[in-house]
Amino acid sequence: MVHSGEQAARAFHELPEAGAQPNHSDCPAAYHFLGTRWNLHIISALLDGYTRFTEIALLLNLNSRTLAERLKHLELEGIVVRQERNQIPVRTDYELTAKGQALREVVSEIQKWTMPAGGPEAMEVISKERRTYAEREILQIG
């Protein structure tokens, strides 16, 4: 990636003066970011209420090394925050920042695109299932 395709290689936080001029050329960076393996999967999982490292690793069938790396990236990009709890054994929760939550719209559109014919009812059900799963976890905390 240090070759010719440099326009897409830079990260968000390296962009000059993010607030100044809404520049169309930021998009390639977003494409590159979302076009990076596992990122969409992970974001989707977080949106679905999964917050735990192992949980996500199991869900995506993704090994810890890769997941840790991706999460670190997501943290750098300001999409995810780590919530450490002083507990034994250690318990960490990953949560989406506002910027990360904003990706719900994107993911939502992807889901729509995946199932154009079928009604959204089936999805509702599954969303609720997942939420329930997440709530079970939350109950364990509070």
Added chain:
Amino acid sequence: MVHSGEQAARAFHELPEAGAQPNHSDCPAAYHFLGTRWNLHIISALLDGYTRFTEIALLLNLNSRTLAERLKHLELEGIVVRQERNQIPVRTDYELTAKGQALREVVSEIQKWTMPAGGPEAMEVISKERRTYAEREILQIG
């Protein structure tokens, strides 16, 4: 990719009975597809009106080998169609199918996400520039 993460490895056209049940489990496939390097860039370029092989290669600063491969994938997925014209030298146009066009919503959301603060005005201008470019090409044909 023939290792453990198989749930994401299968392609769309391999999915059983696409029309039957809108299954949530199709999403990982979409994440994997959109999460594949260059695919979003290419789709975005096509949406912006770029249709030529070399055009896209230049725009994305992407070498021909990779672009050819990706386009072949996109064709297999039913997202793109090749329009060959009997001309010398050969001229080919890549166009989005309905399924491909449907991705405009997704890309649009990504663009929104990229520039949350700034108004959409700046983008309009650039869109128009691009369109003009595309139209120049079209005029050359018909």
Added chain:
DNA sequence: CCGTATCCTCTGGGATACTG
């Protein structure tokens, strides 16, 4: 449980050169 460290394989994809 949540990672980090190591090792190692496999492939995405860049550079370059060549055809119809």
Added chain:
DNA sequence: CAGTATCCCAGAGGATACGG
């Protein structure tokens, strides 16, 4: 112009083992 053919290698990422 629109690819195909080769060569080649950095790096993604899986397996495994270990540490706090």
